Amino acid sequence: MRAVLVVNPKATTTSERSRDVLVRALRSEVDLSVRYTRRRGHAVALAREAAAEGVDLVVTLGGDGTVNEVVNGLMTAEPPTRAGDAPMAERLPALATVPGGSTNVFARAVGLPREWPEATSMILEGLRLGRSRTVGLGRADDRYFTFCAGFGLDAAVIHRVEQARRKGRVSTPSLYLRSIMNQYFLASDRRHPAIVLERPGEPAEAELATVIIQNTAPWTYLGDREVNPNPEASFDLGLDVLALRQLRVASTTRTVTQFLSRQPNPRGRQVLRLHDTAEFTLVSSRPQAFQLDGDYLGEREKVRFTSVPAALRVIC
Template structure:
C-alpha cells in the first residue's frame, strides 16, 4: 500500500489494514519511496508468492505490475486512486470490502503489457494535451475527477496542437494532433473511454489520434469520451498494430498510466508483449 496514494482517507486505509489482518496468509507492506513497490513485487516473485495486491492508484498499480511481468505471480488491485483505470477495465469492485474479497478469491487471467520505449504501461500512454494535463494534475495538492476537469479546462485555453511523424505497418505520415493515445485498455480512468473497443489480451495496441477541433466541439467530444462513442467523432482517427513509432520536433512530454514524464528524446517506440502479466480480474 502507498500510504500517500489517491483520495482515500486515513480511516478508509485503516479499514483496509484491518480487513487484510483477518487473513492469515496476507502480509501488508507500506511503500516508502518511488520504485519501492516494484522492489517488493520482485521479491515476492523470488519467494514464489502467488498474489501481490496493489493498494493504491494507477501509479502504485503500475509500479507493482512492473515487478511481476513475465512471472507466475498475479497482480491484484484494491483501487483507492483518483482514476483507477486498470481496475475499472478489469471490473474490480471499487468499494474496499468487495475489492479485498475479490482479489483474494477470484481466479487469474493474463493480459498484454505495452511499452513506451522501455517503460511498461498497462492502460494508456501518449503525448500531447493529455500528457500536458497529467503533468499539471501531478502538481496539484488535491486529486480526483473534479481537480482533473479543472486542470483540463484551464489547459485547453492555451494548449496548441503539435505535429508528429507516425509509423506502423500501415501508416507513414505526419499528423497534426491535439493528442495521441496508445491504448492497451479501454480508458484513462474515471470511465473516460478513450478506446472503448480495446481488448487487453488481443496482442494489439490501439492508437487514437485526436485531431485539432474548434472550441465549440469540446463539450460534444467530452460527452462522447464518457459515453464510449468517441470513435464516431470526425475528429478521431484510430489504428491497431503491435508496433508504432513516433517522432516530434522537440523532446517529448509523455504520460503512462496517468504518470507524466519529460523525456530526453523526441522519439517514441511503442511495443507490446502479448499475455505477459498474470492478473486477478475479468479480462
C-alpha cells in the first residue's frame, strides 16, 4: 500500500521527535512518503498531487484545518481511473487523521482517541484489519467541509481567536469563552437580524441572526466536553442546521445552556432547527463572518450549502 503523510510542522501537540516516531510506525505498515506544508492552503495541493499519483492512503498530522485542506485536495483531484464506475469514495485514496491540533474535532468524531499515540495505534490496527468507514461531507459553494460551518456569530468568534493566536495566545477553552463574550456584547448587531435561509420548494426563513451548520455531532469540544447544538447530525445523513432568530441575552443564554447540557435538545421560539437537509442557501443583507471546520474564511453575503453523501473512506 502506497501512502503519503501530510504534516503541518506547526501542529500544536506534536514535536519533531514524535513526528519521527509516527513516521517509523507508519512505515512498518505502508510504503510512505512524507510531505510538509509550508503555508496556508499548501495541504490542498499536496493531497491533490497524492491522489493524481494514485496512492492508496493520505494521512494527515495536524489540526482540523490541515484535515480540511487535505479533504479539499482529494475531492478536487483527478486520480487515475479505478474500478470503472466505482463510487466516489472508492476512486479516491482513503484518509487517516492523526490528531495534532488543539481540538481535533474530525478525528474524535470518527472515533479516534484525542492523543496522537493512541490514535496512531488505532489507525495502524485499522490498516492491518482493513477497517474503514465511509463519511459524507458538506460543501459550501465550491469548498468542502468535514464537520461544521458557521455564518454569523460563531465565525466572528473564530476570527477573534485566530487574531489572538497570531499574537502568541494559546488556544484554550477560556480564550474561546472570552472571545464569545467580547464578540456578543461589543461587536454584534444583535437588534437587526439580516440572514435569510432559502430551501428548494420551502418558504424562506427570514430575519435570522446567526446560523450553525453541522455535518456530524458534536459541533466542537470544550476540552473533553462535547458541544452539541444539533445532536442528531451524522456523517451518514444530510446537513443539520441551528439558527437563532434573535441574539437577545435571555433567549441566547437559554439556548446555549441547552446545547451544553448532557442531553442537548435546543428549542424555543427563537430557535430554528433543520435535520438531514440536502441543500439550502444563506443570504444576508450585510456581510457575515464565515467559517468552515473552524477556519475563518472572511465575510460573505451569500453561501450555498449542499450535502455530499458517501464522499470519502476514513481509516479509524
